[in-house]
Amino acid sequence: MAFTVWGAALAAYVVAVTGRTSLGVAGLQAADRFEISAASLSMFVVVQLAVYAAAQIPVGILLDKVGSRRVLVVGAVVLAAGQLLLALVGTLPLALVARVLVGVGDATAFISVLRLVPAWFPAQRVPVLTQMTGIVGATGQIISAVPFMAVLLGHGWTPAFVSLAGLGVFMAGVAALLVRDRPAAVPGTTRTAVADVDAQGDDAVQPVGTGAEVPPSRVRAPAVKKKASLSKVVREPGAWLGFFTHFLTLFPTNTFILLWGVPFLTAGQGLSAGAASALLTISALAGIVLGPVSGVLQSRHPMRRSWLVIGAFGFVVVAWVSVLVPSTPRPMWQLVVLVIALTASATASNIGFDFARTSVPADRLGTATGMVNVGGFVASLLSIFLVGLVLDLVRPGGGYVLDDFRLAFSAQAVPWVAGLIGLLAARRATRRRMAERGVVVPPVREAIARMLGARGDGSRREP
């Protein structure tokens, strides 16, 4: 039942990602239909990201009030309405309205799925399933690139977007039929285990475990939940740790994949369009390997999750510096390392949701997840804007060359520095809060020494 619920919600998220990426593959046709330059198409990306980010907190609060099922159903219908409008209109302002609807619908999917996972699965599995949600969701991009593109080329704009609208309505039906916000009884636990969770009261938080099985979190029926969640969530340092984790690690990938990566690889590095798309494919494949690895490390070493984040951040910074410092195009292997580093960074962004899960009670998880998601998308908007701004300043007429991109991508230093300062401050505050709750994070040196000692004793678990 847990996998059926997760699978149905995940399918809705795949369709949301298809909607999100559909305009990207229909760029030429959109430029033609709305009589705009290819460069103006970036406006659609910015509108979409801004709407997505702005909708996260309201959608998160709604999730805590009415549950994932209703939010997913309404979100899929709104997304379908946006696609239908886009299918029918021929003017830019109406197309932007349609894109706003698509952005709002899209904003409901990911955080609705993430709210279901800890309600249906034991805590130890949550990090891997969260990573799997991101990986499977990304296949929506393949639906845009292959079947959607085939309908677009074979039958034209209106049938292509009407079929996406149909898919949205279908997913609303699937979510209504199969998604349940919580199990009728907590599976795999005894009555006592449930009573124990209840005994901790309304504010019980999923513990930062040490790899032991913790029962699925108890999500109470909406009628029982009355408290305003936002003010409590923003006072929780762990939610900010999640926010800055997502802020620091998601934007390099979004900046590259959503807008500036292909121009940099083709106009800047001199690759063919085919070689550039091969690099994007390598990046997607790397995610399939890195996601589960990160999920397993997160559940085995929950006290060291921030080191995974800082490691991924260090990897992508070193990869970018090694590509941007030399003034000549880089060899293919170095660009491969860059796209793998970008994927590692996006993978680490999901650790932000895990910080939220272990910092706020299950009844406020929707709000906290929305807040974490805002971090990555606000940073993405800032980074995409800064890269575009520098390109505009150094070469106002377009026709960018490698030196322009070297300068422009260096602007990512701004969100990196801001994100790192926020992350370190939030980590310190979170550790203080954990200590108040009786959980003390031992220094890394001590933890490594204990692990080595434990290995000598034949034990396999970190203390």
Ligand SMILES: NCCCC[C@H](N)C(=O)NCC(=O)O
């Ligand atoms: N394979 C990496 C996926 C990263 C997902 C990312 N952390 C995220 O927040 N996604 C939100 C969404 O709506 O897709």
